[in-house]
Amino acid sequence: MQALTLSHATRQCPTVSVARGSRMSKPSNYTKESVKAFASAVLQGFGCSKLETDVVASHLLDANLTGHDSHGIGMLPMYGEQVLDGNLVPDQAPRFLDTTGAISIVDAQRGFGHRMALLALDHAMRNVPEHRVAILALRNSGHVSRVGAYSEYCAAQGYVSMHMVNVVGHAPIVAPFGARESGISTNPISMAMPVDGRAEPLLDMATSTVAFGKVRVASNKGEKMPPGCLLDEQGLETLDPDPMALSRLGSLSAFGAHKGSGLGLFVELMAGALGSTDTVATMEHLPHGVINNMFSIIIDPTAFDSREAVAGRTHDFCQFIKSRAPAAGTQSVLLPGEPENLSRDQRTTSGIPLDVQTINQIVDIAVRFELQADTVRGLLESKRA
Numbered sequence: 001m002q003a004l005t006l007s008h009a010t011r012q013c014p015t016v017s018v019a020r021g022s023r024m025s026k027p028s029n030y031t032k033e034s035v036k037a038f039a040s041a042v043l044q045g046f047g048c049s050k051l052e053t054d055v056v057a058s059h060l061l062d063a064n065l066t067g068h069d070s071h072g073i074g075m076l077p078m079y080g081e082q083v084l085d086g087n088l089v090p091d092q093a094p095r096f097l098d099t100t101g102a103i104s105i106v107d108a109q110r111g112f113g114h115r116m117a118l119l120a121l122d123h124a125m126r127n128v129p130e131h132r133v134a135i136l137a138l139r140n141s142g143h144v145s146r147v148g149a150y151s152e153y154c155a156a157q158g159y160v161s162m163h164m165v166n167v168v169g170h171a172p173i174v175a176p177f178g179a180r181e182s183g184i185s186t187n188p189i190s191m192a193m194p195v196d197g198r199a200e201p202l203l204d205m206a207t208s209t210v211a212f213g214k215v216r217v218a219s220n221k222g223e224k225m226p227p228g229c230l231l232d233e234q235g236l237e238t239l240d241p242d243p244m245a246l247s248r249l250g251s252l253s254a255f256g257a258h259k260g261s262g263l264g265l266f267v268e269l270m271a272g273a274l275g276s277t278d279t280v281a282t283m284e285h286l287p288h289g290v291i292n293n294m295f296s297i298i299i300d301p302t303a304f305d306s307r308e309a310v311a312g313r314t315h316d317f318c319q320f321i322k323s324r325a326p327a328a329g330t331q332s333v334l335l336p337g338e339p340e341n342l343s344r345d346q347r348t349t350s351g352i353p354l355d356v357q358t359i360n361q362i363v364d365i366a367v368r369f370e371l372q373a374d375t376v377r378g379l380l381e382s383k384r385a
């Protein structure tokens, strides 16, 4: 059988390369070691401890490896701005609030979400042996980034899980179905089944047609967005990512018309109205603010059947899906999570592509934390793939 490559993974909404001036320089590829060293230097400059630096840098690196550059090290400039504004707190300690039965509530106190979410999940999962299920409401967290990472974390411990995340702290950026202005945010949802400690399959998606970060990536690369992703300030379709990426003007569309819009609305309600104290309608709008609330459901499959039986049925069903005849123009049916695994393999070998604009933005924020531009840049440039 022919080996699958990433080109088989037709993403829902790929960007369209259109040269638009000086930003359009070809990205260079960097090794994962150099990307992690580069990100780690910047995070330590922000004031993160070695432990937190490792957790956050590993998360961002893996987002780049899985092909989600929107949630990789390109987030560092925004994190730096938030630290400077006092809206993101390095080395924060979470507050563990009430636990009622299987339900845990954790206030991240605006700590780095990548670490806060893992601490909160550890706390919640202590309930699983007694209740066979745990429900976590993580509130007031810094950006948790790639939500699939938390499905992977639960699957590694043998649990099925679902995570719904709303985004407050900035004005809404996604137009609900039927509206010409924004009312919700990109509200991602992720779920996975555990098979031998791996999350397979793993669905991890924004409920907007594309994540906001993909608009930033397109803008930095000088690319246009494909049709169907963006509305301008008048509610008319646009392909230009810059007003949204640079000034948050206009709206992203919800995926799947009224159905995706309805799902995004319920993610907002589960994570914001039920699990936390704010929806995007009520949370103050911070200058560079992104606060995530995450509502997680973690299930022990052995409450239903043996671990092996559930994993076996999951595996068999996935093989059934993969055996379906590919659609015209598609070489193979992929499962959710497969494009990310293929990308991980490919980028581990060939390196992670980073464009000049993104690198410059990261170096610029590092300098504002009194790091030496040449030193930080050198960590990346020394090991091109």
Ligand code: NAD
Pocket (backbone or CB within 6 Å): 008, 009, 010, 011, 012, 013, 068, 070, 071, 143, 144, 145, 146, 147, 148, 165, 166, 167, 186, 187, 188, 189, 190, 202, 203, 204, 205, 206, 207, 208, 209, 210, 211, 212, 214, 292, 333, 334, 335, 336, 337, 338, 339, 340
């Ligand atoms: P996407 O559209 O690239 O992928 C969505 C899902 O579709 C994934 O599970 C992927 O495996 C699957 N998929 C993609 N191509 C496929 C194919 N050809 N066949 C079968 N399945 C396929 O992802 P997205 O919606 O742009 O989201 C990107 C990331 O942004 C996610 O990791 C998400 O968690 C993250 N995000 C985070 C926040 C936040 O505030 N923390 C907000 C929004 C999005």
